[in-house]
Amino acid sequence: MPVLTYRDALNAALREEMRRDPDVFLMGEEVGVYQGAYKVSRGLLEEFGPMRVVDTPITELGFAGVGVGAAMAGLRPVIEFMTWNFALLAIDQLVNSAAKMRYMSGGQVGVPAVFRGPGGAALQLGAQHSQAFESYYAHIPGLKVVMPATPADAKGLLKTAIRDDNPVVFIEGEMLYNTKGEVPEGEYTIPLGQAEVKKSGRDVTIVCHSKTVSVALKAAEQLAGEGIEADVVDLRTIRPLDHTTVLESVGRTHRCVVAEEGWPFAGVGAQVVDVIQREAFDELDAPVVRVTGADVPMPYNKQLEKAAKVDPGKVVEAVGRVLYR
Amino acid sequence: MAHSTAARRARQTAKPSPSALAEEYRGWLRQMMVIRRFEEKAGEAYSLGKIGGFCHLYIGQEAVAVGSIAALRPDDYIVCSYREHGHALARGMSPRTVMAELFGKAAGCSKGKGGSMHLFDAERHFMGGHGIVGGHIPLATGLAFAAKYRNTEQVAVCYFGEAAVNNGAFHEALNMAALWKLPCIYICENNRYGMGTALERASAIYDISERASSYDMINEVVDGQDVLVMKNAMDRAVERARLEKAPTLLEVRTYRFMGHSMSDPIHGHYRTKEEVEEHRKRDPIALWSRKLITDSLMDEPAIRTLDAEVTAEIAEAYEFADKAPDPEPGELFTDVYKETGVNGER
Numbered sequence: 001m002p003v004l005t006y007r008d009a010l011n012a013a014l015r016e017e018m019r020r021d022p023d024v025f026l027m028g029e030e031v032g033v034y035q036g037a038y039k040v041s042r043g044l045l046e047e048f049g050p051m052r053v054v055d056t057p058i059t060e061l062g063f064a065g066v067g068v069g070a071a072m073a074g075l076r077p078v079i080e081f082m083t084w085n086f087a088l089l090a091i092d093q094l095v096n097s098a099a100k101m102r103y104m105s106g107g108q109v110g111v112p113a114v115f116r117g118p119g120g121a122a123l124q125l126g127a128q129h130s131q132a133f134e135s136y137y138a139h140i141p142g143l144k145v146v147m148p149a150t151p152a153d154a155k156g157l158l159k160t161a162i163r164d165d166n167p168v169v170f171i172e173g174e175m176l177y178n179t180k181g182e183v184p185e186g187e188y189t190i191p192l193g194q195a196e197v198k199k200s201g202r203d204v205t206i207v208c209h210s211k212t213v214s215v216a217l218k219a220a221e222q223l224a225g226e227g228i229e230a231d232v233v234d235l236r237t238i239r240p241l242d243h244t245t246v247l248e249s250v251g252r253t254h255r256c257v258v259a260e261e262g263w264p265f266a267g268v269g270a271q272v273v274d275v276i277q278r279e280a281f282d283e284l285d286a287p288v289v290r291v292t293g294a295d296v297p298m299p300y301n302k303q304l305e306k307a308a309k310v311d312p313g314k315v316v317e318a319v320g321r322v323l324y325r
Numbered sequence: 326m327a328h329s330t331a332a333r334r335a336r337q338t339a340k341p342s343p344s345a346l347a348e349e350y351r352g353w354l355r356q357m358m359v360i361r362r363f364e365e366k367a368g369e370a371y372s373l374g375k376i377g378g379f380c381h382l383y384i385g386q387e388a389v390a391v392g393s394i395a396a397l398r399p400d401d402y403i404v405c406s407y408r409e410h411g412h413a414l415a416r417g418m419s420p421r422t423v424m425a426e427l428f429g430k431a432a433g434c435s436k437g438k439g440g441s442m443h444l445f446d447a448e449r450h451f452m453g454g455h456g457i458v459g460g461h462i463p464l465a466t467g468l469a470f471a472a473k474y475r476n477t478e479q480v481a482v483c484y485f486g487e488a489a490v491n492n493g494a495f496h497e498a499l500n501m502a503a504l505w506k507l508p509c510i511y512i513c514e515n516n517r518y519g520m521g522t523a524l525e526r527a528s529a530i531y532d533i534s535e536r537a538s539s540y541d542m543i544n545e546v547v548d549g550q551d552v553l554v555m556k557n558a559m560d561r562a563v564e565r566a567r568l569e570k571a572p573t574l575l576e577v578r579t580y581r582f583m584g585h586s587m588s589d590p591i592h593g594h595y596r597t598k599e600e601v602e603e604h605r606k607r608d609p610i611a612l613w614s615r616k617l618i619t620d621s622l623m624d625e626p627a628i629r630t631l632d633a634e635v636t637a638e639i640a641e642a643y644e645f646a647d648k649a650p651d652p653e654p655g656e657l658f659t660d661v662y663k664e665t666g667v668n669g670e671r
Binding site (some may be wrong): 064073074092096097108166 | 402404433434435436437438439443445446447450452455456457460461462464466467469470471472473474483493494497498500501504559565604659660661662663
């Protein structure tokens with residue numbers, strides 16, 4: 001199986017879906033001539049031309065709305081946001097237009113669009129460029145929210161998202177684009193709404209998604225050295241949330257830590273914990289502990305930024321708490 | 326099938342016979358009357374508590390929807406703001422299905438899930454009423470993008486009030502439409518007030534049409550009280566959009582005879598009774614009736630008969646909506662998502 005970067009896995013998914021379906025097009029800032037701000041769209045303009053790889057002005061609200069309108073006509077736009085920080089300018093189109101269209105038209109008009117781009121913090125980009133917004137979109141009925149952690153998942157989930165008949169918010173990890181992994185060639189799709197156990201273990205469940213998957217795996221490695229086997233559950237899709245895989249894991253381990261990049265208040269982890277306490281109350285040997293980004297705007301200073309972010313040490317510490325060690 | 330531009334242009338501008346034209350003119354009067362009587366009935370139903378939420382009436386502006394939609398093909402796209410009952414009716418949606426939607430009934434055009442502000446009819450390419458001021462302008466632009474992408478000759482039309490032109494969505498959409506040469510027609514129904522705020526209190530310039538010059542977009546000021554003037558201006562805009570893929574901004578000067586919504590009196594803090602009375606002198610239905618009488622296309626008894634017929638049709642629509650059943654309780658959870666196959670297969 002070929003080894004690809006996360007970036008090239010996304011590129012392969014886009015290329016294959018654009019070859020497969022002439023209704024699929026890519027639109028966003030710098031996707032064409034510049035070859036993508038993060039080079040996800042490298043080579044696509046050459047292959048598909050400017051009608052299908054559309055460079056836009058810096059006008060997130062406008063081109064997100066154009067994408068919704070094109071999808072209302074039955075096209076399958078992939079709208080790229082340079083980052084999800086900038087997509088706040090377009091949130092009206094995602095929440096008030098894309099998510100509502102099918103319902104308020106009584107099922108007549110759907111929006112089969114994908115909105116994608118990097119989310120989460122990178123390195124020292126400061127408060128406005130270092131935010132995780134998945135809980136915003138996951139809150140909205142009518143939207144699906146997908147967050148791949150590996151190159152293989154990036155390809156399989158993006159292909160499925162493009163074929164989905166509903167608006168899909170597809171949040172990539174800004175720090176994941178250079179990561180490498182084996183990626184199946186050609187037709188490879190992963191159903192939305194299915195979590196995956198990335199590493200099996202019997203002592204504690206660590207629920208994570210996107211960038212925190214690698215954090216959890218590093219923590220699991222460290223814990224293994226102490227004789228603690230962690231079950232690492234990658235949610236992959238935030239909405240619809242895969243309750244079954246989470247609950248099965250907690251049923252095996254009876255202890256759980258939920259890690260996410262975002263802020264603690266009303267975060268994705270809060271939703272996961274709600275499911276666990278309702279459906280697996282009697283399975284728990286300890287209260288579930290959450291590990292989140294610090295409840296502050298992201299600082300610029302390197303040391304302060306490090307203190308604000310989730311890291312393997314914080315996950316290990318949380319595991320210690322649920323194991324009463 | 327390939328047609329030369331000249332041939333298409335000739336076909337498009339071919340003049341209808343005098344009798345066909347007379348029929349069309351009488352049809353416009355009927356449509357405007359349908360909207361007027363519908364809105365009066367809707368206002369009555371609202372007062373009786375049969376219609377909930379917000380309800381924005383179109384009385385006074387009927388010639389805009391009727392004249393402009395008369396210039397469209399059935400496969401052209403229409404996107405509206407929340408004051409869209411008139412556009413839905415002018416597009417040929419039945420008063421029954423629109424009234425039932427206002428009543429929130431299962432027989433409504435959006436199955437009772439949309440309401441007054443969210444009328445949809447996908448078959449007629451009527452892509453909704455939308456409730457966020459300006460938010461729907463990029464949607465129409467996207468529908469025009471789709472027409473160009475597929476190389477069809479469809480056009481997309483977007484209706485909004487003059488208050489929306491101070492909104493970022495308006496400027497972002499018009500810029501892209503002009504930049505990419507999209508077949509989109511932006512119709513600004515300048516009724517002078519964004520809710521209770523007069524144009525002069527909200528906009529640094531008073532000629533909305535001038536906004537188009539920022540984007541080198543063709544624009545025109547249109548008398549929205551005269552249905553024929555509206556139709557002719559729209560014909561020009563549609564031809565540019567269909568044949569040259571050039572967008573247009575039409576600033577249509579009109580006036581709403583009612584309050585902003587049913588909770589707003591006709592005149593109050595922001596406009597005087599005298600002002601409303603002055604504008605009522607240019608009632609679009611009265612103007613067009615006079616024109617038809619002057620041209621000997623109809624006489625007064627015929628107009629009265631037509632009005633009675635329309636009034637009866639609306640009364641029937643009201644009865645239908647009133648008696649129609651509510652949506653089944655299970656409808657609460659349908660139409661949120663479309664089920665897609667396990668692997669997202671289409």
